[in-house]
Amino acid sequence: MLAKTLRLAGAVTFGALNLTASQYQSFKVAVYVAPMIQKMKDPEWLKANWAVVENSLKVDKVYLEVHRDLIIVDAETLRQAKAFFTAKGIAVAGGIATVKNESKLFETFDYTNPDDRAKIKEIVTATAKAFDEFILDDFFFTSSKSASAIAQKATAHGTDFRLELMEEASRDLVLDLPGASTRRSGSSSNTQLV
Numbered sequence: 001m002l003a004k005t006l007r008l009a010g011a012v013t014f015g016a017l018n019l020t021a022s023q024y025q026s027f028k029v030a031v032y033v034a035p036m037i038q039k040m041k042d043p044e045w046l047k048a049n050w051a052v053v054e055n056s057l058k059v060d061k062v063y064l065e066v067h068r069d070l071i072i073v074d075a076e077t078l079r080q081a082k083a084f085f086t087a088k089g090i091a092v093a094g095g096i097a098t099v100k101n102e103s104k105l106f107e108t109f110d111y112t113n114p115d116d117r118a119k120i121k122e123i124v125t126a127t128a129k130a131f132d133e134f135i136l137d138d139f140f141f142t143s144s145k146s147a148s149a150i151a152q153k154a155t156a157h158g159t160d161f162r163l164e165l166m167e168e169a170s171r172d173l174v175l176d177l178p179g180a181s182t183r184r185s186g187s188s189s190n191t192q193l194v
Contacts, residue, residue, distance in 0.1 A: 028060040032095055032137070037065055037073045040081040050084075061091040063135055066127040068097040070119070078130045094127045094134030110144035111169040120173045128177065136174070142166060 031053070040046045053059065062085050066073050082092045098120065101107040109116040127134045142162055 024058055029057055030061040030063065031059055032063040032065065034065045034097065035068055037081065038071075038077065040084070041077045043080065043084070046081065046084055059090055061093065063093050063095040065095040065097055065137070066130065066134070067123045068099060069102055070100055072123060072126055075126070075130060082130075092131070094131035095137055096123055096127055096134060097137040097139050098123075099139040106139065108139060108141060108143050110148070111142050111165050111173070112144065112148040117169075117173055120169070121177060124174050124177055140166070
């Protein structure tokens with residue numbers, strides 16, 4: 001089994017740019033492909049829409065978003081999309097938007113709630129099965145005001161509580177899942193935080 005690499009980073013999106021390949025000597029271009037992944041089930045849709053991007057950018061890597069708003073992209077769609085980009089010589093990795101409901105002021109997961117914790121594990125596991133590398137989009141935070149979060153927060157300062165909660169969630173729900181081997185930059189363990 002290939003080692004899985006996790007990169008925690010904010011996503012960068014690119015608008016259409018008028019660049020030519022000769023302008024890419026000092027950098028590489030990576031794009032994060034968000035909610036339209038489900039449309040990639042249709043190869044013609046993917047081909048036509050990617051052609052628009054290719055006319056403006058030379059893309060070196062794509063991050064395919066596996067989850068957003070409690071929707072997990074099915075494995076077959078991910079397989080097809082990966083094959084499409086790989087055939088074009090483009091590196092492919094996964095992405096996770098850890099947002100439960102964008103329409104409710106970007107409702108985040110409640111990392112004190114056992115059901116939400118189980119859902120995060122499900123999402124991370126599905127992503128790790130599909131990709132050797134993935135990033136967490138910039139929704140990886142908590143703004144929960146649930147009864148369980150408030151009760152746990154009562155024993156610590158709000159900032160300290162949230163920092164400790166997210167550190168624990170990072171470790172227990174993302175980094176230390178069975179089957180995922182990780183690297184940490186600058187230390188002897190295996191988790192790479194970018």
